Amino acid sequence: MPHRECDMDLIQLLFIFTLAAFLGYELIKRVPSQLHTPLMSGSNAISGITIVGAILAVRVGAGGFDLILGVLALVLATINVVGGYFVTDRMLAMFRDKEGR
Amino acid sequence: MNPLLINFAYIIASIMFVVGIKMLGSAKSARRGNLISSLGMLLAVVVTLFDAGLNYSWIVGGLLVGSAIGFLAARLVKMTAMPEMVALFNGFGGAASMLVGWAEWNRVAGESFTGSVGVPVEFTISVIALAVIIGGVTLSGSVQAWGKLSGKLGSKAVVLPGQTLINAALLFGAAGLGALLAVGPDIGLTPGLMNVLFIVMVILSLVLGVFGVLPIGGGDMPVVIALLNSLSGLAAAAAGFVILNNVLIVAGCLVGCSGLILTLIMCKAMNRSLANVLFSGFGASGSSSGA
Numbered sequence: 001m002p003h004r005e006c007d008m009d010l011i012q013l014l015f016i017f018t019l020a021a022f023l024g025y026e027l028i029k030r031v032p033s034q035l036h037t038p039l040m041s042g043s044n045a046i047s048g049i050t051i052v053g054a055i056l057a058v059r060v061g062a063g064g065f066d067l068i069l070g071v072l073a074l075v076l077a078t079i080n081v082v083g084g085y086f087v088t089d090r091m092l093a094m095f096r097d098k099e100g101r
Numbered sequence: 102m103n104p105l106l107i108n109f110a111y112i113i114a115s116i117m118f119v120v121g122i123k124m125l126g127s128a129k130s131a132r133r134g135n136l137i138s139s140l141g142m143l144l145a146v147v148v149t150l151f152d153a154g155l156n157y158s159w160i161v162g163g164l165l166v167g168s169a170i171g172f173l174a175a176r177l178v179k180m181t182a183m184p185e186m187v188a189l190f191n192g193f194g195g196a197a198s199m200l201v202g203w204a205e206w207n208r209v210a211g212e213s214f215t216g217s218v219g220v221p222v223e224f225t226i227s228v229i230a231l232a233v234i235i236g237g238v239t240l241s242g243s244v245q246a247w248g249k250l251s252g253k254l255g256s257k258a259v260v261l262p263g264q265t266l267i268n269a270a271l272l273f274g275a276a277g278l279g280a281l282l283a284v285g286p287d288i289g290l291t292p293g294l295m296n297v298l299f300i301v302m303v304i305l306s307l308v309l310g311v312f313g314v315l316p317i318g319g320g321d322m323p324v325v326i327a328l329l330n331s332l333s334g335l336a337a338a339a340a341g342f343v344i345l346n347n348v349l350i351v352a353g354c355l356v357g358c359s360g361l362i363l364t365l366i367m368c369k370a371m372n373r374s375l376a377n378v379l380f381s382g383f384g385a386s387g388s389s390s391g392a
Binding site for chain 2: 009010013016017020021022023024025027028029030031032033034035036037038039040041042043044045046047048049050051052053054055056057058059060061062065066067069070071072073074075076077078079080081082083084085086087088089090091092093094095
């Protein structure tokens with residue numbers, strides 16, 4: 001990835017990082033305690049976003065050890081994403097059954 | 102695909118994560134929120150596949166294997182065992198960020214630490230070190246938390262003599278090595294030595310994760326998992342700085358920060374401080390005074 005105006009790029013990335021931090025805080029400031037575990041599980045699935053990094057690491061021309069690193073990262077990140085979303089959905093389904101009763 | 106289009110899709114995905122987390126915060130909308138967030142992830146993955154120069158056979162294989170394992174694990178796990186399953190998934194996420202950092206390290210090392218066009222190599226190495234250290238701690242800490250919750254490892258808090266000192270030494274050791282690596286090309290460390298120091302840093306961070314969770318009792322594990330979840334988000338954000346990818350930075354930072362706040366809320370609900378949960382060896386002292 002060629003990035004010529006790097007200073008601006010890095011500053012912009014740090015900028016969105018900072019804004020995202022405040023957004024994360026505001027988003028969950030007030031959450032009922034029974035939702036803590038599903039929220040944790042759901043945001044854990046989002047942290048599997050590193051799957052994007054893993055996909056980009058499995059490149060044509062990467063051989064041997066680098067290929068192993070990339071593919072292993074991809075498998076683990078995919079487990080995190082897919083497993084994370086499904087397990088959260090199961091928790092929340094259970095939760096709604098309880099509410100319905 | 103045009104990089105502009107890919108990045109546009111990343112913005113949409115980020116919005117879906119934000120809306121998803123917001124909706125997860127209320128009982129009525131939580132399930133739909135999780136669905137929206139998962140569709141955002143699907144979007145991010147699909148557009149990433151349009152990046153140039155990818156090795157598709159391995160990628161499709163990796164995605165299929167990971168999806169099958171993740172799906173089965175999430176379906177088959179007992180309701181009561183869900184928290185430790187989340188811990189394990191979280192550890193895998195941390196491991197993935199660590200490995201992405203490692204792969205990038207090899208690339209940077211392969212280019213004799215000259216750095217990408219325009220980005221100072223010191224910056225790249227620093228964020229690689231962050232991704233590897235935080236990811237490594239998340240991996241081993243989460244596996245330890247999984248073991249404690251599932252009863253595979255003893256669930257009691259184990260406090261070694263001088264535990265806090267050992268952990269501090271490990272933390273400063275790993276961070277110090279990261280800093281040393283960052284300036285390594287400037288002070289003329291040889292690539293061989295750089296690689297050795299890198300591996301030592303990986304090992305230190307893995308040991309730190311184990312030792313960090315060791316003194317925490319099974320009852321406090323939910324708080325620890327929330328904290329580790331926050332760390333896995335930060336590891337992903339660090340990996341995002343390594344490859345200059347904004348969706349990793351936004352989603353990772355969202356999780357990192359909301360996870361930290363959630364951790365503090367959970368501590369408060371137990372009337373304890375985070376420091377008390379992490380360092381007091383609550384389970385251990387509780388059982389010894391009870392005896």
